[in-house]
Amino acid sequence: MTYITKPKLHHPSLACNALGFTRRDYEGKISTLCAGCGHDSISASIIRACWELAIEPHRVAKLSGIGCSSKTPDYFLGQSHGFNTVHGRMPSVLTGAALANRDLIYLGVSGDGDSASIGMGQFVHAIRRGVNMTYIVENNGVYGLTKGQFSATADAGSVSKKGVANSDAPIDLVGLALQLGASYVARGFSGDKQQLVPLIKGAIAHRGAALIDVISPCVAFNNHAGSTKSYEYVREHNDAVNRLDFIAPRTEIVADYAPGETIEIEQHDGSRLRLHKLDAAYDPSDRIAAMNYVHAHQAKGEVVTGLLYVDETAQDLHAHLGTVAAPLNSLDAAALCPGAATLDKINAALR
Amino acid sequence: MKSITATNDFVVKFANVNGSGSASANEMFAKSILRMGVPVSPRNIFPSNIQGLPTWYEVRVNERGWLGRRGGVDLMVAMNPQTWDADIAEIEPGGYLFYDSTRPLPKSKFRDEVRTLGMPITDICNATYDDPRQRQLFKNIIYVGALSVLLGIEADVIETLIGEQYRSKPKLYEPNVKALHIGRDYAQRNFSAEPIGLAVRRADAVGDRIFVDGNDAAALGCVYGGATVCAWYPITPSSSLAEAFQKYCAKYRIDPDTGAHRYAIVQAEDEIASIGMVTGAGWNGARAFTTTSGPGVSLMTEFIGLAYFAEIPVTIIDVQRGGPSTGMPTRTQQADLISCAYASHGDTKHVLLFPQDPLECFEFAVQALDLADRLQTPVFVMTDLDIGMNQRLCAPFAWDDARTYDRGKVMTAAELEAGKDFGRYKDVDGDGIPWRTYPGTHADKGAYFTRGTSRDPYARYSERGPDYLYNMERLLKKFETAKTLVPQPLPHKAAQPTKLGVIHFGSTAPAMEEAIDMLECDGVHLDTLRVRAFPFADAVAEFIAAHERVFVVEQNRDAQLRSMLVNEFGIDPARLVPVLHYDGTPITARFIAGAIARHARGAHATPQPAQAANA
Ligand SMILES: Cc1ncc(C[n+]2csc(CCOP(=O)(O)OP(=O)(O)O)c2C)c(N)n1
Ligand code: SF4
Numbered sequence A: 001m002t003y004i005t006k007p008k009l010h011h012p013s014l015a016c017n018a019l020g021f022t023r024r025d026y027e028g029k030i031s032t033l034c035a036g037c038g039h040d041s042i043s044a045s046i047i048r049a050c051w052e053l054a055i056e057p058h059r060v061a062k063l064s065g066i067g068c069s070s071k072t073p074d075y076f077l078g079q080s081h082g083f084n085t086v087h088g089r090m091p092s093v094l095t096g097a098a099l100a101n102r103d104l105i106y107l108g109v110s111g112d113g114d115s116a117s118i119g120m121g122q123f124v125h126a127i128r129r130g131v132n133m134t135y136i137v138e139n140n141g142v143y144g145l146t147k148g149q150f151s152a153t154a155d156a157g158s159v160s161k162k163g164v165a166n167s168d169a170p171i172d173l174v175g176l177a178l179q180l181g182a183s184y185v186a187r188g189f190s191g192d193k194q195q196l197v198p199l200i201k202g203a204i205a206h207r208g209a210a211l212i213d214v215i216s217p218c219v220a221f222n223n224h225a226g227s228t229k230s231y232e233y234v235r236e237h238n239d240a241v242n243r244l245d246f247i248a249p250r251t252e253i254v255a256d257y258a259p260g261e262t263i264e265i266e267q268h269d270g271s272r273l274r275l276h277k278l279d280a281a282y283d284p285s286d287r288i289a290a291m292n293y294v295h296a297h298q299a300k301g302e303v304v305t306g307l308l309y310v311d312e313t314a315q316d317l318h319a320h321l322g323t324v325a326a327p328l329n330s331l332d333a334a335a336l337c338p339g340a341a342t343l344d345k346i347n348a349a350l351r
Numbered sequence B: 001m002k003s004i005t006a007t008n009d010f011v012v013k014f015a016n017v018n019g020s021g022s023a024s025a026n027e028m029f030a031k032s033i034l035r036m037g038v039p040v041s042p043r044n045i046f047p048s049n050i051q052g053l054p055t056w057y058e059v060r061v062n063e064r065g066w067l068g069r070r071g072g073v074d075l076m077v078a079m080n081p082q083t084w085d086a087d088i089a090e091i092e093p094g095g096y097l098f099y100d101s102t103r104p105l106p107k108s109k110f111r112d113e114v115r116t117l118g119m120p121i122t123d124i125c126n127a128t129y130d131d132p133r134q135r136q137l138f139k140n141i142i143y144v145g146a147l148s149v150l151l152g153i154e155a156d157v158i159e160t161l162i163g164e165q166y167r168s169k170p171k172l173y174e175p176n177v178k179a180l181h182i183g184r185d186y187a188q189r190n191f192s193a194e195p196i197g198l199a200v201r202r203a204d205a206v207g208d209r210i211f212v213d214g215n216d217a218a219a220l221g222c223v224y225g226g227a228t229v230c231a232w233y234p235i236t237p238s239s240s241l242a243e244a245f246q247k248y249c250a251k252y253r254i255d256p257d258t259g260a261h262r263y264a265i266v267q268a269e270d271e272i273a274s275i276g277m278v279t280g281a282g283w284n285g286a287r288a289f290t291t292t293s294g295p296g297v298s299l300m301t302e303f304i305g306l307a308y309f310a311e312i313p314v315t316i317i318d319v320q321r322g323g324p325s326t327g328m329p330t331r332t333q334q335a336d337l338i339s340c341a342y343a344s345h346g347d348t349k350h351v352l353l354f355p356q357d358p359l360e361c362f363e364f365a366v367q368a369l370d371l372a373d374r375l376q377t378p379v380f381v382m383t384d385l386d387i388g389m390n391q392r393l394c395a396p397f398a399w400d401d402a403r404t405y406d407r408g409k410v411m412t413a414a415e416l417e418a419g420k421d422f423g424r425y426k427d428v429d430g431d432g433i434p435w436r437t438y439p440g441t442h443a444d445k446g447a448y449f450t451r452g453t454s455r456d457p458y459a460r461y462s463e464r465g466p467d468y469l470y471n472m473e474r475l476l477k478k479f480e481t482a483k484t485l486v487p488q489p490l491p492h493k494a495a496q497p498t499k500l501g502v503i504h505f506g507s508t509a510p511a512m513e514e515a516i517d518m519l520e521c522d523g524v525h526l527d528t529l530r531v532r533a534f535p536f537a538d539a540v541a542e543f544i545a546a547h548e549r550v551f552v553v554e555q556n557r558d559a560q561l562r563s564m565l566v567n568e569f570g571i572d573p574a575r576l577v578p579v580l581h582y583d584g585t586p587i588t589a590r591f592i593a594g595a596i597a598r599h600a601r602g603a604h605a606t607p608q609p610a611q612a613a614n615a
């Protein structure tokens, strides 16, 4: 198979963002995934979020592991550098890339097999280090690319297409991320763009490790009755804790909502997340409460979606390491090399 | 039995207990001899343990400057009752034993042909110090004092060293000098009547050389070479390299105005993550390296294949130790050659550099960073425990301030804007090396998708046979180009024409030079070639062709360098005689000379490996 370019015909009626770009400018190659695959909807939400944020596409670096989900970075942001790494190891590559140039936006895309099985170690450590990234797991409960084996996020009792029931306990990436210190934790559903797009925008604007676990049904292998990662199951069991508006820095504040149902969170860059609480008891600034809430609802078979936790004062890995403001990849020999005179002194001390 | 007499040419071995504070006293002993102008080469022999197990420090004193391990012990400083019997057995006939005589030992514990010098060190310490910690610590400096009298090491040289060591803690100076003199006074009172035959005599054989270990040197090379990202996972014998990088960065890589760091060091969760981070940083235009040992390389192999195929600069410093598996983690070997040269699945080949000493560790670390950028591929610096963790006398580090970093073929925003054609995997210059762009360079030109899957010259996914072949053959061409860029082999001609040659590499060098000298005295003449990199330069094939028989000396069981020579040049294996030393101790001149002499005289038709004797 060779690649397919997407015809780029700009419709005159397409809206432009602040940079004068239309949504088409944020697209990539034509997807080769199955028609109806949840992953394609997530790509569309990423495109929408980047367009709405008026990000310069080339200032994004998109990295992924291996899997159907990890193929998707080829299908959005065609003007961004992308890196399809090895299975389960996107987090380390992204960490290194982020160390090299702190000025780009890092978008990591992974699957549930990629992150919760082979890449569990890297997932855990990238999050606990506070790498400044948006980490999206396109979670379908199966290995799509290798044709439908259970993944580690499949719920116990979930039945495969071949009729086999999963007996292993599931790994909940949201619960893990909360425990590991992620400073922005959300869950979305590929079929709910209205909720997902602002979640992605908030994550991109966030400084620190932002995880979005997106339930993304696999129509080929995991979208049948008996699967807890099917369109039908998620629609029926979705418990959205909040809806989000993302308000970019310095934009007008739109009409206010009734007090008591809305809270606002301001992030480092001045952007604001306005949460319309659907559940009055839900407080996204309390990590422990968020963990309890997610677990309690999970026990009832409910899929909690929305912005589950955010710490707007979080620090990222660069802050922890105390690195200079200029990207490390921009430093030249004058800034990096101590020079001959210093070496003479070092030699003298070694005699 | 006549006692050994030797001036500026002997071996002293200290048998200690790990964690007893002997290391700094022993190092001071070695350095005091250096300061008297006499070359020494010390080696740590230590177990995989933090406290309590035996550890040894072997110091070869040699005015001629032979820095390889000699083998045998002329003076044993036996401070560890646990290893007493083996330590005593190791002393050369006519040698000397210095020991703590506080507890009387039966005569059966000694050897008649070894002269014993007992000193009640524990008693002396108990009488002098109240604090149990001091009693233990000062023991070491007390025996250094006694040895200095026995061997004729000047007191003020050691006092100066104590002053340097405690410059920042002047309170410790006086008590250490006092302990030194307690040892000296005792030795003068008790041993002067009958001096021993070993002596240090002032000489002028050290010159401006420096005394440093290879890990420190390689770390400094990474600082000078402009590495900004280091990701690593602790493993002996490489950990001290990453730690030294941290130490030097904290000193030389701080922004003077803000105090911010011009470096990022991450202790990763494992070696897969460390190579992943280095790959990500290299992809994104920062100079990055990792350091590890054999087991770490094994874990890294999937990524090494990705970096090879996706063409990403990566620098890996492998401080080799005894394998396979955990093997002999605190012993030295050169046994990762094949696992590094052909690391990963599919057809892969990687650039390896073989430093012989700390100076080359420094230089090759710098060069590896340049080569990785120039060639856009993984580059290994293959050092080992013997060079990495032992201080070694070597020529001083040098740096030319006019030197800049070779960042390789990186297309700029201006070039893209000017319409220069960008094909990420296209060979436009005929050297197999394509151009790359850093992420974020230009708004609508130069972006590409990096992947481990096959692609066409414009980085577009392709499984077409011709696209795949173009790429794989270009990678081979690039490897050919590498041949001319890597450090070239260094030949040395025998005093008279000979049909015998020797190929060696890395830490074998000092023992090799000495072995050649020994063989020459015996009338066996050999030309030598020190290989410094893989891919092998054509000069290596020419050297083999020019000799009837070529010995290949290495520190592994399977003759790995020899296999690579046979494989890469298609050479008749019968021409290459393996000389193999792999018991975990550093190879010695005695071993090499013995093995070669046997073969040279026997003129075997087919090569028999010269096995590691317990030399
Ligand atoms: C080291 C290694 N082992 C196995 C594979 C095969 N493999 C490719 S994708 C995949 C699973 C992907 O699952 P997931 O991350 O959930 O992605 P999905 O296809 O479901 O989106 C596996 C096991 C591989 N590429 N590399
Ligand atoms: S196999 Fe499943 S995950 Fe993969 S593309 Fe098809 S629907 Fe999507």
Ligand SMILES: [Mg+2]
Binding pocket: A067, A111, A112, A113, A138, A139, A140, A141, A142, A143, A144, A151
């Ligand atoms: Mg999956």
